[in-house]
Amino acid sequence: METGRRQPTLDVLIPLARTYQVALDQLVAAPATGDPRVHLEPHRHSRGGIVVPLTRYPTRVQAFKHVVGPRTPHLVSHEGHAWLYVLAGTLRLIVGDDELELHPGETAEFDAAVPHWFGPANDTAAEILHLFGPHGHRAISRLDHQEA
Known part of the structure; x- marks a missing residue:
């Protein structure tokens, strides 16, 4: 996964998000939502x-x-x-x-x-x-x- 040869699944991403105490969308670079000014x-x-x-x-x-x-x-x-x-x-x-x-x-x-x-x-x-x-x-x- 670190080398980019393998795509992570939710089974991998969710524990990583918990371990690093970040939102899941921070790991997958989800597009911004809501008010574009905020x-x-x-x-x-x-x-x-x-x-x-x-x-x-x-x-x-x-x-x-x-x-x-x-x-x-x-x-x-x-x-x-x-x-x-x-x-x-x-x-x-x-x-x-x-x-x-x-x-x-x-x-x-x-x-x-x-x-x-x-x-x-x-x-x-x-x-x-x-x-x-x-x-x-x-x-x-x-x-x-x-x-x-």
Whole structure:
């Protein structure tokens, strides 16, 4: 396969993608899909995991998809406001003196100036959507419909 004399099958490609922790389409160079103006470029985060920027607005609210692997808690603080939505796994979130576990479908919102950290609650990666307002932008809920 490395010499180009043999075409890989899915039986070979899927384990390779898992081993190298990359999407299958990165191995087979699939054509870009979706909005041609947006090219999702995953990169490894310095504190562990993979980050995929979903927007390119450095002065406005930014959206990211994170796959956060196991890591040691290290609280940070900085200007801004954050929202987290758990897609898969269990996320451990520490904000100031508060610590909680978030499960798929659960969210959290906090001022990033408060020391905080998030990562998987166990040895399994957690997948989240992360919105970040660099200048303290906050969500404005226009409809808060509660089921009876």
